[in-house]
Amino acid sequence: MNRIDYHKKIIAALSWLKTQVEMHNSLSLTDINHGAEDFYCGLLNLVYGYNLININISDQNAAAIDLGDEQNRISIQVTSTSALSKTKYTVEKFIEKELYKKFDKLLILNIVKKTNHASTRIGGPEYCIDTKTDILDVEDLIKKITSNPDVQKLKSIADFLDSELSLPTQQSLPNEVLTILGIIEYISDEKHEDAGTGYLEEPIPADKIYNRFANHSDFLVNMYNTGYIEYGAVLEAVKKESDFGQVKLRRAANYLKKYSDAMLTKCGGDPKTALDQIIVDLSGFLGNNGYTFDEGAAEFYVIEQLMKCNIFPYKAPLD
Structure with missing residues (x-):
């Protein structure tokens, strides 16, 4: 059952990375967050069929977003912070920089765990996000990936994770x-x-x-x-x-x-x-x-x- 094997590999890899980010952040070691931008850029392109690039490299003025796909008009902020203040800041900067003129959609990807905000919509008349559908986390990604019926797609994602991550050998536990x-x-x-x-x-x-x-x-x-x-x-x-x-x-x-x-x-x-x-x-x-x-x-x-x-x-x- 190749499908089940791919599911296990994908879940183990993304869960391991989530744990690593949590541990590094708890020790104020944030370099792993910057490396995650390029990693998730490649992963999201595979999962959703986007053509995202790391905008931080090419446009230092795009303070609100990290990844952008101008063809599909999708932009993404990659963060490990789930606080409401962070979400509001991201949307405010997105509006301030008038990025809504270039991108129709702003998504926030929390690489640890998202918070269920009480406010369902954040923003202004120019642009606002739906906190229930426009904020994603690792669990959402795993659900999206494992619901895909295409075994070849699952294989390509599993191969990508295997090439990008140096996972420790799974321990044989009592x-x-x-x-x-x-x-x-x-x-x-x-x-x-x-x-x-x-x-x-x-x-x-x-x-x-x-x-x-x-x-x-x-x-x-x-x-x-x-x-x-x-x-x-x-x-x-x-x-x-x-x-x-x-x-x-x-x-x-x-x-x-x-x-x-x-x-x-x-x-x-x-x-x-x-x-x-x-x-x-x-x-x-x-x-x-x-x-x-x-x-x-x-x-x-x-x-x-x-x-x-x-x-x-x-x-x-x-x-």
Whole structure:
């Protein structure tokens, strides 16, 4: 089934790149964003049949857009920032430079994850964008690509990704880790009927949060409570309805105990630093193995396991 193989390769490659952009940006390493312009120029031409070029190279005055296809009158801003202020700035500059006279359509491609803006239209009488259809992200691209019935087109896209990206060799992960990654992918499903319905009257942290990690208790409790609203109900549904089973869940918990304890020791007993590193590691595993997820889901799963003493298993209180 060549089609399925191409789908897997494409999803794994684009998910890996998305994770790399997130990690680089979190460390204020933004060079990867500039390189992404040429990469996505080639990819979008393949996917949509455009004739885009990198306008930044030929026209420094086109501040609002990065890519342009004058033949099809399409322009695209490539960004890793999803804030409403960034969207407004892009549209304002597009109007200020009168680029609407050259291009009929402005699209914004977020190479990480887009935000669902409350405003459906942004702009003025000269030009405005529809925030529901004119802002795309990697997930939208993957859906567009994998819905294409043309196997040769899928092959050409897979070949392009293979030539452009130096993906790490996919790791052979223990079943316990695959269970963890599967749970995180599951609770990342924003379309799940329980997504965003979690409600917690008061925090339920274990004693160790207030004793062992007293200096970080506010940070840890706030992180848990914030995540519970978005992901808590979905995680409970996973435990009740999914096919992971109690044996898999128990083995995953045992793995986390050993792994997190070693990470805490490595980080000098600082739970915040250790948690950050665990989340980075899990995000890397997810991206490298083709899982679709969001950072918030990974963070919540980790902190939820901390509350259950499966991360940083309880020992004598630290002085």
